[in-house]
Amino acid sequence: MNVIIFYRLQRVSGEDFRKAEEFVKVTKILYTSTLCVSAERSPTLGQILPILNKLQHHFTVNKEDSSFTKTIKDTLWNDLSKRYQDGNIRQFLEEGTALDPRFKSKVTNEVWTRLEEELMKRTSEQTPTEQIEQALEESNQDDSSDEDSASATTALKRPKLSALEELFAVEDMAVEARMQTTVSSTTERIQAEINKYRLLPSTLSSVSPVTWWWDMKDTLPMLSELASRYLCVQASSTPSERTFSTAGDIISQEWA
Structure with missing residues (x-):
């Protein structure tokens, strides 16, 4: 005798879709910021602090935010706020920002x-x-x-x-x-x-x-x-790592 068992599939609810949309809306700026510091053209250190300041403003919790959005913002900024806090590094980045004609008005x-x-x-x-x-x-x-x-x-x-x-x-x-x-x-x-x-x-x-x-x-x-x-200092090591990766695709040990 064959027994057929039916399973109730978990379906995505309207609330799940709403949270997914909120998540994308809140975190999209991280994707854009990553593209900025990983670009091939002029990814200098002068843009690091202005980008970080923009992220701080974006992740500031507003009274209109839902509890889900607040949790995302608090979690992300709690991690980002710990970056570039070393005194010497911070001063070096501030001076680099001042010497960047795009962001020179953003320093003290x-x-x-x-x-x-x-x-x-x-x-x-x-x-x-x-x-x-x-x-x-x-x-x-x-x-x-x-x-x-x-x-x-x-x-x-x-x-x-x-x-x-x-x-x-x-x-x-x-x-x-x-x-x-x-x-x-x-x-x-x-x-x-x-x-x-x-x-x-x-x-x-x-x-x-x-x-x-x-x-x-x-x-x-x-x-x-x-x-x-x-x-001359890059905002990240991504461009140089990309160059090494491309070189690895072109040159192999068999050619050495």
Whole structure:
């Protein structure tokens, strides 16, 4: 005798469809963000924090959200909020964001102060008169007079001049005077360049920041060089991993 057993199939209800739609609506931004940092063109570190801020805003719970949506938002942001919290990494990303012409308006004044200090440091390292610059900088911090600056410069002179130095003493004094003028104007030039950059309108998100800085290298030379050191860092390792994967599809061990 054959026994036929009927099973009641579990059907998808209207509530299930509603939750599925809510889930897709809430999490779609994660897919788009992943595409941004994994793109082939200009996926620089300058876009990481702006994307993270947009995710934070998106995953903020609203009073209109259902309990299901609230659970998804809380769970996702609880994980994302722990990313990039290391102090040094965070500062590096903030400075990279400031040097990205697409997102430069999204950083605080503290970031610009750090960039100014970084430019001063690099300028000091490139200048052969580092001791004179340091003496003048210290005198400016102490609000000293021009006489104090002159005495600090004089103290750095060697006590005994060689025959050649004695012969060209007047010319050397003129060179030192020009050096002092350059030193005193370095901070002003850096501040002027940063202010000029900040006053420029932000570019569209479709603009390549690397190409933009290449076009501005004559207008903003110091910032352009600094930007190249930051924006060469990729937002993720996906493009390089994709290259290795493609190479693995082309080259095999049998060819080696």
